[in-house]
Amino acid sequence: MSETHEPADAPREYIAAIDQGTTSSRCIVFDRDGRIVSVDQKEHEQIFPKPGWVEHDAAEIWTNVQEVVAGALEKAGITREHVKAIGITNQRETTLLWDKATGEPVHNAIVWQDTRTDALCRELGRNVGQDRFRRETGLPLASYFAGPKIRWLLDNVPGLRERADRGELLFGTMDSWVIWNLTGGPEGGVHVTDVTNASRTLLMNLRTLDWDQRIVSSIGVPPSVLPEIRSSAEVYGTAKGGVLDGVPVASALGDQQAALFGQTCFGVGEGKSTYGTGTFLLMNTGTEAINSYAGLITTVGYRIGEQAPVYALEGSIAITGALVQWMRDQMGLINSAAEIETLARSVEDNGGAYFVPAFSGLFAPYWRSDARGVISGLTRYVTKAHIARAVLEATAWQTREIVDAMKKDSGMELTTLKVDGGMTSNNLLMQNISDFLDVPVVRPMVSETTCLGAAYAAGLAVGFWTDIEDLRHNWRRAAEWTPQMDAAERDREYKFWLKAVQRTMGWLDEEN
Numbered sequence: 001m002s003e004t005h006e007p008a009d010a011p012r013e014y015i016a017a018i019d020q021g022t023t024s025s026r027c028i029v030f031d032r033d034g035r036i037v038s039v040d041q042k043e044h045e046q047i048f049p050k051p052g053w054v055e056h057d058a059a060e061i062w063t064n065v066q067e068v069v070a071g072a073l074e075k076a077g078i079t080r081e082h083v084k085a086i087g088i089t090n091q092r093e094t095t096l097l098w099d100k101a102t103g104e105p106v107h108n109a110i111v112w113q114d115t116r117t118d119a120l121c122r123e124l125g126r127n128v129g130q131d132r133f134r135r136e137t138g139l140p141l142a143s144y145f146a147g148p149k150i151r152w153l154l155d156n157v158p159g160l161r162e163r164a165d166r167g168e169l170l171f172g173t174m175d176s177w178v179i180w181n182l183t184g185g186p187e188g189g190v191h192v193t194d195v196t197n198a199s200r201t202l203l204m205n206l207r208t209l210d211w212d213q214r215i216v217s218s219i220g221v222p223p224s225v226l227p228e229i230r231s232s233a234e235v236y237g238t239a240k241g242g243v244l245d246g247v248p249v250a251s252a253l254g255d256q257q258a259a260l261f262g263q264t265c266f267g268v269g270e271g272k273s274t275y276g277t278g279t280f281l282l283m284n285t286g287t288e289a290i291n292s293y294a295g296l297i298t299t300v301g302y303r304i305g306e307q308a309p310v311y312a313l314e315g316s317i318a319i320t321g322a323l324v325q326w327m328r329d330q331m332g333l334i335n336s337a338a339e340i341e342t343l344a345r346s347v348e349d350n351g352g353a354y355f356v357p358a359f360s361g362l363f364a365p366y367w368r369s370d371a372r373g374v375i376s377g378l379t380r381y382v383t384k385a386h387i388a389r390a391v392l393e394a395t396a397w398q399t400r401e402i403v404d405a406m407k408k409d410s411g412m413e414l415t416t417l418k419v420d421g422g423m424t425s426n427n428l429l430m431q432n433i434s435d436f437l438d439v440p441v442v443r444p445m446v447s448e449t450t451c452l453g454a455a456y457a458a459g460l461a462v463g464f465w466t467d468i469e470d471l472r473h474n475w476r477r478a479a480e481w482t483p484q485m486d487a488a489e490r491d492r493e494y495k496f497w498l499k500a501v502q503r504t505m506g507w508l509d510e511e512n
């Protein structure tokens with residue numbers, strides 16, 4: 001893609017954003033109206049060493065990041081002089097330790113979906129108590145988050161604990177890894193993370209926005225490996241070498257918080273749902289961190305420079321688009337992700353089948369690591385087309401459960417749902433979501449809201465945009481789906497879905 005929208009005499013000034021995602025890394029160049037000028041993207045390998053384990057090669061990711069940045073600048077026909085700042089957004093929680101002298105990762109990154117820390121989390125729950133983690137960090141004690149993954153690496157990779165104690169290792173989520181490398185790596189790279197990413201580690205105190213020393217030591221993480229926590233929009237340093245040499249590195253946000261920002265959900269009660277590998281629904285709750293009693297997460301939404309932090313409630317769903325990938329790559333039932341819609345549309349309904357993809361256990365609102373996937377309601381009537389339908393409905397019902405929890409926690413009724421992400425190109429799915437939630441679903445013109453949010457934050461940090469009001473009017477609606485489902489049918493289907501969910505639980509026990 002390469003399209004410019006400005007008059008020929010307009011100054012050629014842009015903001016670029018890197019999105020280091022679960023399946024790919026991309027770089028997008030944006031103009032002053034928040035429109036896409038160019039995109040470059042590259043997938044990286046998904047490594048599955050054992051059931052429930054997921055890893056990434058961080059060196060491959062850094063190579064890909066450099067390639068997509070160069071690619072996006074080339075497609076836009078620009079060089080670093082035209083780029084006023086670069087912003088970073090990233091898959092969250094994915095955990096890496098690297099050697100600070102050589103810049104070499106000491107192990108593959110452990111991905112957020114990985115369940116290897118289940119037993120460790122149970123042990124921490126017994127020794128330290130679930131409640132303390134939730135109260136101080138806003139998070140349930142679950143294998144999803146970064147802190148226990150650090151501990152697992154230190155306990156299981158020979159020699160790492162000693163190297164960490166000697167101060168030779170650095171920890172980072174992908175934001176830290178990319179920023180450290182961009183700003184010089186072993187030659188003076190800055191070791192930072194932002195509040196949104198830090199709020200996913202189980203190590204940051206949600207109110208002080210600093211590492212919680214008691215929790216850090218109870219998980220067994222040496223403080224020397226931890227990056228400095230900074231705001232989401234400020235200049236952390238400048239790029240050294242490469243095609244961005246000298247460009248300010250001016251924002252970092254976890255990808256879901258970046259999407260909240262890119263969707264301009266700046267007011268209390270505004271929210272969005274992003275449909276990618278997993279699905280993440282975040283609602284802005286303002287400067288107060290609301291404790292969840294309905295199974296959601298309390299997280300930092302964003303913090304612009306020295307301003308007060310803005311918090312969010314989040315419903316995290318581990319497997320949505322990943323189920324479509326699984327149908328394609330592991331089952332071979334479709335050739336492309338888009339084909340799932342054609343297959344699903346070839347039948348009227350799900351034929352009685354319900355597919356609960358608890359592949360990484362269940363995240364919100366259940367937080368059950370003992371759950372595993374099931375297809376319920378099977379009879380000889382069911383065809384692969386019915387399963388395709390059940391696959392799409394699984395995403396929609398999981399969204400419904402999150403929205404129900406959000407209502408319980410915040411007392412606020414959702415009036416429309418703003419959506420984005422790769423799965424939103426599926427019209428049948430968007431209709432299902434509108435039907436199951438009984439609210440309109442709207443998609444903005446720029447559906448790359450994750451990169452857009454990182455670009456907005458970086459642009460604010462360097463004065464490219466003045467304030468958030470400057471950004472609001474960039475949001476334009478591109479598509480809308482309105483509810484068409486009969487209420488009694490919705491209720492009946494929802495009951496079946498909830499029954500199927502119950503059948504996933506307790507599959508693993510203490511012996512597994």
Ligand SMILES: Nc1ncnc2c1ncn2[C@@H]1O[C@H](COP(=O)(O)OP(=O)(O)O)[C@@H](O)[C@H]1O
Nearest residue numbers: 021023276277321322324325337338422423426
């Ligand atoms: N037309 C479609 N229907 C259903 N799922 C889709 C469709 N197109 C893409 N996907 C799914 O969306 C995901 C990719 O979306 P993306 O936002 O790029 O994800 P991520 O940022 O998590 O890598 C993949 O899991 C893919 O299976």
Ligand SMILES: O=P(O)(O)OC[C@H](O)CO
Nearest residue numbers: 021022091092276277278
């Ligand atoms: O890279 P994505 O879009 O799959 O997002 C992953 C989330 O950040 C995990 O918490």
